[in-house]
Amino acid sequence: MSTTVPVRPPVPELRTAGSVLPAARPQTPFLRLDxxxxxxxxxxxxxxxxxxxxxxxxxxxxxxxxxxxxxxxxxxxxxxxxxxxxxxxxxxxxxxxxxxxxxxxxxxxxxxxxxxxxxxxxxxxxxxxxxxxxxxxxxxxxxxxxxxxxxxxxxxxxxxxxxxxxxxxxxxxxxxxxxxxxxxxxxxxxxxxxxxxxxxxxxxxxxxxxxxxxxxxxxxxxxxxxxxxxxxxxxxxxxxxxxxxxxxxxxxxxxxxxxxxxxxxxxxxxxEAGVLTTEVIGVVRRGEVRWVFLDAGVFTGLVETLEEAIRYPLETDRDGGPTGPCVVAGPTCDSADVLYQDTMVDLPLDLAEGDRVRLLGAGAYTSCYSTVGFNGFPPLVTHVVP
Amino acid sequence: MSTTVPVRPPVPELRTAGSVLPAARPQTPFLRLDxxxxxxxxxxxxxxxxxxxxxxxxxxxxxxxxxxxxxxxxxxxxxxxxxxxxxxxxxxxxxxxxxxxxxxxxxxxxxxxxxxxxxxxxxxxxxxxxxxxxxxxxxxxxxxxxxxxxxxxxxxxxxxxxxxxxxxxxxxxxxxxxxxxxxxxxxxxxxxxxxxxxxxxxxxxxxxxxxxxxxxxxxxxxxxxxxxxxxxxxxxxxxxxxxxxxxxxxxxxxxxxxxxxxxxxxxxxxxEAGVLTTEVIGVVRRGEVRWVFLDAGVFTGLVETLEEAIRYPLETDRDGGPTGPCVVAGPTCDSADVLYQDTMVDLPLDLAEGDRVRLLGAGAYTSCYSTVGFNGFPPLVTHVVP
CATH class of the missing domain: 3.20.20.10 (Alanine racemase)
Structure with a gap:
């Protein structure tokens, strides 16, 4: 038998690489931990x-x-x-x-x-x-x-x-x-x-x-x-x-x-020390319902949205204008990867592909709940503000 | 900001290290993939x-x-x-x-x-x-x-x-x-x-x-x-x-x-190519109910047991004797980490700490659904039989 070790245990081997500074606008999704x-x-x-x-x-x-x-x-x-x-x-x-x-x-x-x-x-x-x-x-x-x-x-x-x-x-x-x-x-x-x-x-x-x-x-x-x-x-x-x-x-x-x-x-x-920044990968209509697809989801740290138990406050690049209800879903092709549907979320009507959506209060039970990379989507990365 | 990358994406960087042979009785939990x-x-x-x-x-x-x-x-x-x-x-x-x-x-x-x-x-x-x-x-x-x-x-x-x-x-x-x-x-x-x-x-x-x-x-x-x-x-x-x-x-x-x-x-x-081998870490009584705690659970690959949707056939080191119903739970201190409770599982009455329990048909949606290491429990390891 040969052995495939998908990833190392993140604890205690997690390292904070102080010399690595992310770009001014780091690639999404990521958790910013202050x-x-x-x-x-x-x-x-x-x-x-x-x-x-x-x-x-x-x-x-x-x-x-x-x-x-x-x-x-x-x-x-x-x-x-x-x-x-x-x-x-x-x-x-x-x-x-x-x-x-x-x-x-x-x-x-x-x-x-x-x-x-x-x-x-x-x-x-x-x-x-x-x-x-x-x-x-x-x-x-x-x-x-x-x-x-x-x-x-x-x-x-x-x-x-x-x-x-x-x-x-x-x-x-x-x-x-x-x-x-x-x-x-x-x-x-x-x-x-x-x-x-x-x-x-x-x-x-x-x-x-x-x-x-x-x-x-x-x-x-x-x-x-x-x-x-x-x-x-x-x-x-x-x-x-x-x-x-x-x-x-x-x-x-x-x-x-x-x-x-x-x-x-x-x-x-x-x-409250964590803000999870995601990007809109698509906004589509399913019948009368607007669906917003994000590049983070249930398998990249948002497990606590299952049964919509934990509801994160959301901010977007388009806040300030008129809003309307929408379903919010994650990026994998797994149908369980839906964040909020039974109780829809009000988001700006002009929210569009490429806009960023920030989930507030997301410092707990996100990066640690992330999968090792289901469906080829990498685990949630943390950027630490020391 | 410094950056913490908990783990690398497992795809496509997963490697099968052909030279690494696990021990005759590798440490649990692991997925054996034939x-x-x-x-x-x-x-x-x-x-x-x-x-x-x-x-x-x-x-x-x-x-x-x-x-x-x-x-x-x-x-x-x-x-x-x-x-x-x-x-x-x-x-x-x-x-x-x-x-x-x-x-x-x-x-x-x-x-x-x-x-x-x-x-x-x-x-x-x-x-x-x-x-x-x-x-x-x-x-x-x-x-x-x-x-x-x-x-x-x-x-x-x-x-x-x-x-x-x-x-x-x-x-x-x-x-x-x-x-x-x-x-x-x-x-x-x-x-x-x-x-x-x-x-x-x-x-x-x-x-x-x-x-x-x-x-x-x-x-x-x-x-x-x-x-x-x-x-x-x-x-x-x-x-x-x-x-x-x-x-x-x-x-x-x-x-x-x-x-x-x-x-x-x-x-x-x-x-059917995968068998997930776990070890019993404890058998306890809660009132009239027997609980069997395994060293693999919802956060180490068994997400599909949520709502008890997917029911894996189980084999144990003690098969053959009398059995009785029990709840089966995982090792993390998260209360969501329960595999089967609403419909209990029949397992040998003499199943004890240190015995192994094998989940059959576990080659799909297990290693890839594992978390990066929630609660300090490492992601599910795969041993490949090439």
């Missing part, structure tokens, strides 16, 4: 959550320049694979700055993380707790609770999390295995527009803490997850509203026994 | 469709070794981007062996294809016909008809195709632009289990041919599209049944004026 914006978003979220450690979720965008800037600004990291561990360490993070949040992990991946000094792992079953105890003895574990995900544009309740009763069993089991049964983790769903979504899981977490204490444990850490939204179509409350609501809920449910807390924002930090 | 099987599938489909040119759809799997073997066996190619044009030419194809089937193309992409000698393009609007006339003057065009996509596991009707009346207008317009109004194209939907799905579009194509002739045209080519299925869960009729049905339909609707015909199979050629 690190100052990401750092500003990080600082604002951290300020809105005083006393809470902010662990940037590397999966949202693993650009090494971004990770280094966030580390320098004080951010910690949420990782979910060996490559993400190494990327965070390469950015300057200490192993103690990392939470390994993937609830089901390959055993050798846990071992590798442990070898590099990672000591905090999320689990949600007895089986995984056994695995962590064997592969990373003496570490701390957080047990992830299931949440309904209501109010979020990209719910996460399907795959991970257990009930409060199971969490008590998991954490008690962790104690017997010599682990630090550190506490609880949950995730309210990505792009969560309702700060109130934290109410039920914080209340549930407090119940778990009480019951684990009653069984002899000393839980001390609550992982409030991610879900902090970016300003996309439909808007969202500001970070301060999330911080205030969460602070109130912690007081209400934990009172004087408030544990250490951490959050894992991805989109909330990096989405 | 080129003899692909060639056998090609030959069987070609034999089932006598007189019809078979253009392998490069998008299904652009492995350069595969393209070279298919070319040597007599296959032509269906391409949809400059990279796919170059990959087909690199495999030995002549430009006249290519149909550029993407109905909406970037103008410079058409120019590049034309520069390399490609002379057959699919369109489905007046606007795109103008574009082809300008960028590839004198070429032949096929106008794509819309089809309902019923009976297919991955319908394609959403994005492309026009009505018969519009097709007549498009082809008549092509004549006035000095193009060869060659005929009609359609696509019945990928993994199409019903040979009867070709009936309505062949009848519609014949009507278009008649009307174009009445307007002075001389249509001569019918592109019967792809959709030829692989043997996945649920089964499908053999290629011979498709060939017989299509032959009957061509006789019925075109009689003595049967045009030249071509097909564009992707999955039907390459799917």
């Amino acid at each position: 690190l100052d914006v990401a750092v500003a978003r990080y600082r604002r979220l951290a300020a809105a959550l005083p006393g809470t450690a902010v662990h940037y979720a590397v999966k949202a965008n693993p650009d090494p320049g971004l990770l280094a800037r966030l580390h320098a600004a004080g951010s910690r990291f949420d990782v979910a694979s060996p490559a993400e561990v190494l990327a965070a360490l390469a950015a300057g993070a200490a192993p103690g700055d990392l939470v390994y949040s993937n609830p089901v992990k390959r055993r050798t991946d846990i071992e590798l993380a442990h070898l590099h000094g990672v000591r905090l792992f999320v689990v949600d079953t007895l089986e995984e707790t056994d695995k962590v105890a064997a592969a990373a003895p003496g570490s701390a574990v957080l047990c992830r609770l299931v949440t309904p995900g209501e109010g979020s544009d990209w719910p996460l309740s399907r795959k991970y999390g257990c009930s409060t009763a199971q969490a008590v069993d998991v954490l008690t089991h962790a104690l017997t295995l010599g682990l630090d049964a550190a506490g609880v983790s949950f995730h309210v769903g990505s792009q969560q527009r309702d700060p109130g979504a934290w109410a039920a899981p914080i209340a549930a977490s407090a119940r778990v803490f009480d019951q684990v204490r009653a069984r002899g444990g000393r839980p001390h850490l609550l992982d409030l997850g991610g879900g902090f939204p970016a300003r996309l179509v439909g808007g969202c409350p500001p970070p301060e509203e999330y911080g205030a609501t969460i602070g109130r809920l912690l007081d209400q449910h934990f009172g004087a026994r408030r544990p250490d807390t951490l959050v894992e924002p991805g989109r909330g930090v990096v989405a | 080129l003899d099987v692909a060639v056998a599938r090609y030959r069987r489909l070609a034999a089932a469709l006598p007189g019809t040119a078979v253009h392998y759809a490069v998008k299904a799997n652009p492995d350069p070794g595969l393209l070279a073997r298919l070319h040597a066996a007599g296959s032509r190619f269906d391409v949809a981007s400059p990279a796919e044009v170059l990959a087909a030419l690199a495999a030995g194809a002549a430009p006249g062996d290519l149909v550029y089937s993407n109905p909406v193309k970037r103008r410079t992409d058409i120019e590049l294809a034309h520069l390399h000698g490609v002379r057959l393009f699919v369109v489905d609007t007046l606007e795109e016909t103008d574009k082809v006339a300008a960028a590839a003057p004198g070429s032949a065009v096929l106008c794509r008809l819309v089809t309902p996509g019923e009976g297919s596991d991955w319908p394609l009707s959403r994005k492309y195709g026009c009505s018969t009346a519009q097709a007549v207008d498009v082809l008549t317009h092509a004549l006035t632009l000095g193009l060869d109004a060659a005929g009609v194209s359609f696509h019945v939907g990928s993994q199409q289990r019903d040979p009867g799905a070709w009936a309505a579009p062949i009848a519609a194509s014949a009507r278009v041919f008649d009307q174009v002739r009445a307007r002075g045209g001389r249509p001569h080519l019918l592109d019967l599209g792809g959709g030829f299925p692989a043997r996945l869960v649920g089964g499908c009729p053999p290629p011979e049944e498709y060939g017989a049905t299509i032959g009957r339909l061509l006789d019925q609707h075109f009689g003595a004026r049967r045009p030249d015909t071509l097909v564009e199979p992707g999955r039907g050629v390459v799917a």
Whole structure:
């Protein structure tokens, strides 16, 4: 057998080639990632959550320049694979700055993380707790609770999390295995527009803490997850509203026994730092409907438009004149490569082939979701503004 | 600005490193691609469709070794981007062996294809016909008809195709632009289990041919599209049944004026040549439900499991004993990374961490749909059996 390796893993081997300056008008499509914006978003979220450690979720965008800037600004990291561990360490993070949040992990991946000094792992079953105890003895574990995900544009309740009763069993089991049964983790769903979504899981977490204490444990850490939204179509409350609501809920449910807390924002930090610039390759009429075809699509980074879940604000070269509804599609010959159809987008009526369309708030879950080059269309390129 | 290029485009730069032999038990996940099987599938489909040119759809799997073997066996190619044009030419194809089937193309992409000698393009609007006339003057065009996509596991009707009346207008317009109004194209939907799905579009194509002739045209080519299925869960009729049905339909609707015909199979050629081997990273209970986590998932090549559209037959190291239903999930911490849940999969009850699970019929739309490395999990690697 011969071996075809289509591409190298982008993490941690991603390089920011500082000497390569793109042309004044670089070829589309590309993601322009402004690190100052990401750092500003990080600082604002951290300020809105005083006393809470902010662990940037590397999966949202693993650009090494971004990770280094966030580390320098004080951010910690949420990782979910060996490559993400190494990327965070390469950015300057200490192993103690990392939470390994993937609830089901390959055993050798846990071992590798442990070898590099990672000591905090999320689990949600007895089986995984056994695995962590064997592969990373003496570490701390957080047990992830299931949440309904209501109010979020990209719910996460399907795959991970257990009930409060199971969490008590998991954490008690962790104690017997010599682990630090550190506490609880949950995730309210990505792009969560309702700060109130934290109410039920914080209340549930407090119940778990009480019951684990009653069984002899000393839980001390609550992982409030991610879900902090970016300003996309439909808007969202500001970070301060999330911080205030969460602070109130912690007081209400934990009172004087408030544990250490951490959050894992991805989109909330990096989405608004990214603008994805595309070019119109064609505007055609299908019956009464105008279709705008772009040179970026579902397979070049815009996977989150599936089911039209994430709606990016759009700017064009022709803004200012009259607009009308249109379907927006990507460049591949795959029929799944349609961004917005059920709810059409208003775009200028004179938008034409060769015009540029910019998708705002596109710094998260785009370059990393891109395919290796489906249909011969290259993966999304990032131009970093350092 | 500095530039981060996450990965190089895999087409046409994919290399088959013949000197690199994987270990006897290579690290999972990987796609094992047996080129003899692909060639056998090609030959069987070609034999089932006598007189019809078979253009392998490069998008299904652009492995350069595969393209070279298919070319040597007599296959032509269906391409949809400059990279796919170059990959087909690199495999030995002549430009006249290519149909550029993407109905909406970037103008410079058409120019590049034309520069390399490609002379057959699919369109489905007046606007795109103008574009082809300008960028590839004198070429032949096929106008794509819309089809309902019923009976297919991955319908394609959403994005492309026009009505018969519009097709007549498009082809008549092509004549006035000095193009060869060659005929009609359609696509019945990928993994199409019903040979009867070709009936309505062949009848519609014949009507278009008649009307174009009445307007002075001389249509001569019918592109019967792809959709030829692989043997996945649920089964499908053999290629011979498709060939017989299509032959009957061509006789019925075109009689003595049967045009030249071509097909564009992707999955039907390459799917059964591929086995995707994964390893179980964990088996956990969520309430009453058993969850099996694999080290390959939606973001490492198994996108077609979204909505559980494509169901791969599974083999495991533990086959033979009692089985029970389970949910099957991938390794990333993304909740969308679940392969089969609504309809669970029967797998051995003693399946455990470290066991291997093989997905059959996985040669198409896997390695090319893989992300660049979301969540730090590398893109799917292919091991070619030449």
